[in-house]
Amino acid sequence: MSTMECATSKKLMSPFIDSMVTADEAERLQEHISFCEPCHRHLQSFISMRSLLARIETPALPEDMVLETRVRLSQERNKNVLARLENRFNYILKPMVVPVLLGVSLTMLLFGVLLGSLNSTVLAQDRVAEQSVFALSDLPLYKPVHTTDPNWIRFASSDKQDVDKPVNIETHIGNEGRVIDYEVLSGPQSPEVNGWIHEVLSLVKFTPATAFGKPVESRIILSFIAVRN
Amino acid sequence: MPREIAYNWLDRAAGQTALSAEEALFVLRLQANEDAAYDELVRTYNASIFHVAYRMLGDSAESSDLVQEIFLKVFRNIGGFKGEAALKTWIFRIAFSEILNRLRWWKRRRRFATVSLDDSPNGSGSGRSVAASSPTPEQALQSKEQEAAIQQALGRLSREHRSIIVLRDIEGFSYNEIADVLGVSIGTVKSRLARARGDLKKTLMRYLSVQHLR
Numbered sequence: 001m002s003t004m005e006c007a008t009s010k011k012l013m014s015p016f017i018d019s020m021v022t023a024d025e026a027e028r029l030q031e032h033i034s035f036c037e038p039c040h041r042h043l044q045s046f047i048s049m050r051s052l053l054a055r056i057e058t059p060a061l062p063e064d065m066v067l068e069t070r071v072r073l074s075q076e077r078n079k080n081v082l083a084r085l086e087n088r089f090n091y092i093l094k095p096m097v098v099p100v101l102l103g104v105s106l107t108m109l110l111f112g113v114l115l116g117s118l119n120s121t122v123l124a125q126d127r128v129a130e131q132s133v134f135a136l137s138d139l140p141l142y143k144p145v146h147t148t149d150p151n152w153i154r155f156a157s158s159d160k161q162d163v164d165k166p167v168n169i170e171t172h173i174g175n176e177g178r179v180i181d182y183e184v185l186s187g188p189q190s191p192e193v194n195g196w197i198h199e200v201l202s203l204v205k206f207t208p209a210t211a212f213g214k215p216v217e218s219r220i221i222l223s224f225i226a227v228r229n
Numbered sequence: 230m231p232r233e234i235a236y237n238w239l240d241r242a243a244g245q246t247a248l249s250a251e252e253a254l255f256v257l258r259l260q261a262n263e264d265a266a267y268d269e270l271v272r273t274y275n276a277s278i279f280h281v282a283y284r285m286l287g288d289s290a291e292s293s294d295l296v297q298e299i300f301l302k303v304f305r306n307i308g309g310f311k312g313e314a315a316l317k318t319w320i321f322r323i324a325f326s327e328i329l330n331r332l333r334w335w336k337r338r339r340r341f342a343t344v345s346l347d348d349s350p351n352g353s354g355s356g357r358s359v360a361a362s363s364p365t366p367e368q369a370l371q372s373k374e375q376e377a378a379i380q381q382a383l384g385r386l387s388r389e390h391r392s393i394i395v396l397r398d399i400e401g402f403s404y405n406e407i408a409d410v411l412g413v414s415i416g417t418v419k420s421r422l423a424r425a426r427g428d429l430k431k432t433l434m435r436y437l438s439v440q441h442l443r
Contacts (some may be wrong), residue, residue, distance in 0.1 A: 011423065013423070014422050014423035014426050014427075015247075015419050015423070018397070018404070018422075020404060020419065031425060041439050044428065044437075044438075044439040045430050045434070045437045045439050048437040048438050048439060049398075049426065049429065049430050049433055049437055050398055052375065052379070052436055052437065053379065053398040053399050053432065054398065054399070054401075056375075056376060056379055057372065057376055058276075058280060059279070059280060059283045059289065061275070061276055061279055061293075062279075062290070062293040064288060065279065065293045065296060065297075066272075066275055066357075067272060067277065067425070068293075068297060069271050069275060069296060069297045069300050070267075070268065072297050072300070072301060073267055073271070073301065073304055074264075074267075074302055076301050076304055076305075077267070077304065078260055080378060095296070187413055
């Protein structure tokens with residue numbers, strides 16, 4: 001181990017008191033100061049000064065400093081409303097965008113499928129309604145009252161009565177297809193004609209109207225035009 | 230966008246960032262502008278920043294004002310913080326930049342910080358005392374005198390030397406932290422600290438106890 005010179009020794013003193021020298025440097029320095037009075041005093045003064053500085057009293061914080069700092073920070077942070085909104089968007093809304101879009105898409109898809117199936121049912125019902133002579137209702141889920149009874153049609157047209165002018169009758173049909181009530185809206189009025197109407201309507205049995213597949217009461221207008229023997 | 234920046238550095242491998250997971254989450258909260266995080270930030274750092282500012286400037290009111298400026302600057306720049314240094318050293322880098330700017334501003338206006346024995350930063354004596362028990366009046370007077378002498382001695386050092394003494398011998402920063410805060414190498418920290426201590430020792434000699442070799 002070589003003997004250390006005072007200049008080298010003094011260079012090492014500052015890192016030495018911070019334990020920032022190698023073990024070898026520390027050993028050589030300690031050996032040097034064990035016989036070198038000036039270097040010993042130098043190191044002692046360094047250690048004493050560090051101790052003095054470490055013991056220095058901590059200055060008391062000004063009373064309102066923390067409060068004022070918080071207030072100024074708060075004012076600064078709220079100064080830029082747009083930036084604040086953008087931050088909110090980034091941290092709260094942005095993570096929700098994908099799930100929300102996915103949810104909306106799935107809901108729309110579900111509704112699309114459901115509406116598609118309903119639409120096909122409606123179209124089928126519309127076709128039935130168009131085929132019916134007695135169609136009074138445009139409601140797609142309703143089936144109108146009608147009859148295709150050939151015997152009744154033959155009877156109505158082969159009666160002895162001569163009716164020159166058209167007869168319009170509003171007829172109330174029960175859910176079993178029988179006429180519950182009727183009212184002559186226009187046409188010739190006579191006991192014969194009334195008797196003929198009463199007889200014809202008491203004989204007829206309609207296929208009742210349906211709503212959602214169930215027979216319901218309904219009203220139809222029957223027109224008899226130029227009924228002759 | 231603060232969040233994207235935060236994700237970028239948070240997603241790095243552990244060895245590439247100087248932050249612990251806890252500190253990284255704290256920074257994320259700051260970048261998200263969370264009230265509680267800023268309260269915690271002020272609570273954690275306001276005293277140490279004030280102490281450093283006071284030792285550098287020697288003026289309590291100026292130091293208090295500067296602390297507020299430093300926190301505002303931290304808030305304005307936290308979005309750009311990428312975790313390349315510990316949060317503490319990043320904050321003190323900002324603090325020292327502000328402190329040195331203030332000192333330059335003073336110099337341009339020929340203002341010099343003066344500390345008198347009556348201008349104790351402790352005011353009514355509410356500051357933390359080193360002695361565990363109440364000091365005697367003689368001890369209190371001696372302590373006050375030493376405090377003033379140290380502050381005056383610090384004021385006579387160059388800004389570079391004062392910075393390094395305050396960081397190492399008063400605030401207890403490590404060499405690595407000092408290098409990060411002042412933006413110099415460890416070698417520079419060592420040599421600058423040795424020179425600063427040598428200068429300061431000359432001024433404070435009468436307060437130092439030196440035992441002779443026999």
